Amino acid sequence: MSHTITHGEIARLKRTHPQLFARPLAQRWREWALWLCFAAILGFGLWWIEASPLRIWNGLGKLGTLVVLMIPPVDGGAFLDYCRAMAETLAMAFLGTVIAAVLAVPLGFLGAKNMVPNWLFHFGLRRVFDTFRGIDGLVWALIFVSAVGLGPFAGVLAIAVGDVMVFSKLFAEAIENVDRKQIEGVRAAGGSGAQTMRLGVFPQVFPVMMSHVLYFFESNVRSASILGIVGAGGIGLALSDRIRINNWDEAAFIILMILVTVAVIDNVSRRIRMRIITTDTGHK
Structure with a gap:
């Protein structure tokens, strides 16, 4: 038989395991800080190697030209x-x-x-x-x-x-x-x-x-x-x-x-x- 959770049981779970319903503010700030650090490192790495959208687009165009030159293989x-x-x-x-x-x-x-x-x-x-x-x-x-x-x-x-x-x-x-x-x-x-x-x-x-x-x-x-x-x-x-x-x-x-x-x-x-x-x- 299925059991319906009552409001009293939910309240008791919230008291005993509050992290299951709402994460502490400090934990959420820490996670956001980690994601921001990751985004900053990724952005810096892309800037460092000069991976600009224009350069990527030009590279894909040249790659397409090379693929055309490869066909047919001999x-x-x-x-x-x-x-x-x-x-x-x-x-x-x-x-x-x-x-x-x-x-x-x-x-x-x-x-x-x-x-x-x-x-x-x-x-x-x-x-x-x-x-x-x-x-x-x-x-x-x-x-x-x-x-x-x-x-x-x-x-x-x-x-x-x-x-x-x-x-x-x-x-x-x-x-x-x-x-x-x-x-x-x-x-x-x-x-x-x-x-x-x-x-x-x-x-x-x-x-x-x-x-x-x-x-x-x-x-x-x-x-x-x-x-x-x-x-x-x-x-x-x-x-x-x-x-x-x-x-x-x-x-x-x-x-x-x-x-x-x-x-x-x-x-x-x-x-x-x-x-x-x-x-x-x-x-x-």
């Missing part, structure tokens, strides 16, 4: 060269991701609280992870292009160094959440420290690690395309050259190749991740 007789450049980009993403993942496994074990209980060591290592994670992959690419020269080797190093600390943090968090019963079972059977990690910890975290690695490989395929623009090789270098000489129809063809390749990689990687997750859940 390969310019360099389709095989683009395919080789795309294969180079995929190789950069794959090698960089694998190198980062392999290096991150021992770092992940060192960074896990339940593996290395020394809080000072753990705190320092985690801060190292955070420091390196704060540097974008494009910055690493510029550094390694200057250090080792132009080409895909610089791109592989940029991806590997940029990802290794992120993997280390994710792997450490996965290791910290393992089931203690399996670890205790290996130790009870007389297993050594290395055997405990290999048989009691690693099988539990391996599906999580592989899921992270596959996801980052997807992302690194896109990143490798951008890294080529700063001289790290791959399809990004070809795209940069076509844009520089205003061959927008060929640039559009390269962009379409990147989109198709990324879509295929994303689809395949997602299926593999789902199979890993489903298999791991079924075992549990």
